[in-house]
Amino acid sequence: MLGTVDREALLELWRATYAEPTRGWDFSTIDAVVEGEPPWSYDGLARRALAGATSALDMGTGGGEVLLTFADALPPDTVATEGWPPNVPVATEALAPHGIQVVRYDSEIDARMPFDDGRFDVVLDRHESYVTAEVFRVLRPGGVFLTQQVDGGDFAESQELLGGSTAHPLVTLGHLRAEAEEAGFVVEEEGDWTGTMRFPDVTAFVSYVRLVPWEVPEDFSVDRYADVLLRLTPEDLVFTQRRFVLVCRRPAR
Numbered sequence: 001m002l003g004t005v006d007r008e009a010l011l012e013l014w015r016a017t018y019a020e021p022t023r024g025w026d027f028s029t030i031d032a033v034v035e036g037e038p039p040w041s042y043d044g045l046a047r048r049a050l051a052g053a054t055s056a057l058d059m060g061t062g063g064g065e066v067l068l069t070f071a072d073a074l075p076p077d078t079v080a081t082e083g084w085p086p087n088v089p090v091a092t093e094a095l096a097p098h099g100i101q102v103v104r105y106d107s108e109i110d111a112r113m114p115f116d117d118g119r120f121d122v123v124l125d126r127h128e129s130y131v132t133a134e135v136f137r138v139l140r141p142g143g144v145f146l147t148q149q150v151d152g153g154d155f156a157e158s159q160e161l162l163g164g165s166t167a168h169p170l171v172t173l174g175h176l177r178a179e180a181e182e183a184g185f186v187v188e189e190e191g192d193w194t195g196t197m198r199f200p201d202v203t204a205f206v207s208y209v210r211l212v213p214w215e216v217p218e219d220f221s222v223d224r225y226a227d228v229l230l231r232l233t234p235e236d237l238v239f240t241q242r243r244f245v246l247v248c249r250r251p252a253r
Contacts, residue, residue, distance in 0.1 A: 007230060014206045014222040014229065022211055023063060023090050030211075031204040036195035038243050042066075042148050045189075045247060046124055047073045049144040053121035055079075057138065060128020061102065062087055064094035067124075071098055075121070081105040081113075083128075107131050113138055122146070132179040142252040145185065149176065151192070151242030155215040158239055161232070162225055164217030173244040185248035192244035199237040202229050 050056060050073045058067045061080035076099065082091045083106025092102045103114060111131045118140040125135075125147040135145050152171040159165055173192050180187055199205040206229075209216045222229065
């Protein structure tokens, strides 16, 4: 059994970890082992979609980290959106040298996108919420929409451990594919993937969920869930990852 000193030392470490400021969506410092990877390459799909494009939109760019990995494939007329306030200045700083404007936009707050009809040849979306009809509207006829999403059932074990439920039950391949077709898109490709993420200890788990707070109950805090956290062992810290991808095209006519 943990003594009072050990317990308080752990809780203080976890409080400090959870309170660490976030900057963009950089997961490279998270101590975790991911087993398996999607059979598709988001980078490869994005580059293919961008071939010949004269304008592009990256939705939910975070700190611009992923977008910059294929910066050489972007057209001069590229715009990014970001809805999480702490990430907006991070993305602006990272993308401005590449001539990419960052527009503050969150589809969960304001459904209508701040762009004209048919504004873009390509819309990219990696792990960002969106309104399907709005994406269709801002794409030119013949334009491509590429989205990779975190399935609503991702990290279900976390919710089970902490007594919560998924925040996004409708984010599934079947549901978003149906939405796309209803909006008028032609679905050209789709795929889903399941993998595993393992954390060596609670500190690593807390560091991860501070970046993705929807993976734990809305009222999560170290102190509120202290008793549960203190009982967790490495055997408990094994979680199922779920991803899916859609490549859609707005018909030319």
